Amino acid sequence: MLEQRIQQQFFESADLLYQIAEGLSRPLAVAAQMMVDALTGGGRVWCAGLGISAADATALASLLAGRFEQERPGLAAIALDAQAQGYSDPASALMRQVQTLGHPGDLLLLFENQSSGAVGALLQVAHGQEMSVIVLSGTQDDDWRGALLDTDVQLRVPHSRFARVAEAHRLLSHCLADAIDLQLLGATE
Template identity: 45%
Template sequence: MLEQRIQQQFFECADLQVQAADALARPLTDAVHAVLGCITAGGKLMVCGSGAATADAQHLAAQFVGRFERERPGLAALALGADGVLASALARERGADVLAKQVLALGAPGDVLVVLAPVGPDDSIVAAVQAAHGKDMTVIAFTGRAAPGLSAELTETDVHLAVPHDRAARIREVHVLALHCLCDAVDVQLMGEQEPTS
């Protein structure tokens, strides 16, 4: 019984990844173009996530600054809210929103804000998106099927990658794959086809 339940998790994940391949291929291509336009113009990627997706945001920023699967010069990226001391100091300010304040202080026109909200955005994610638009930044939003609070904030120049599912675990699994696709595609566009070194 337990083995069957475990197998079912794998099957459900695999089925969703096949569905998501169709649903996300075009928006992922648009996201790659947005990131490349930003990076090649000297801009930076700012990444944030809600809840457990905060770790995925930090991981994405690390893959841009460091490397994905092969060596290359670092690309400008930072994970918002990752600095615990800064976040604590900002949170102590009355009514302060940590993510939006960081976008306003560090963002510039032409930068890209990537938001990861697998179970829908919290108020801080929505405020960060609004701040990014105020700075003339493009937003790339990774969500699940239902993201009403965030969908209403996105503009036609933004990119929305909505995984066709409602369960947070499945959505995050697809988000991680999509983020890896983004990293791979950016590397291929910047450095050409080559086998990864690890």
């Protein structure tokens, strides 16, 4: 029984990734181009996440500032710290950092895997700094969607389980890093 349940985890994850591949390929390409435009235009990519999603933000920033699958110059990608000193509320800490550090031409890439009322306010702060926004989200009731501008991109993973959404977000991060490398360095074998 335990082995069957474990196998079911693999099947459920693979099914979800297969289902979302076609629908997310175009928005992913747009998001990757937005990131390339920001980075080559002198901007920075600020990666952020609330709760456990902060680890995804840190991982993507590391792939961009360091390397993904091939050597390249580091890219100006920084993970914001949701636990910044002086703030008991992680969302407030992120808002303060975006307001303090964000500039026109920068991009906020937000991992949102838990429904948080603070996301809309964070998006408004980023827009106030004239930043573009990419949101990787799940299926929660996202009352913040109205805060997205036409120039923003939402990469939504339609699944109710946190684990499946988190797995898909990791793949989306890898797709973004690969697409950026492709645009900056060309195809590799």
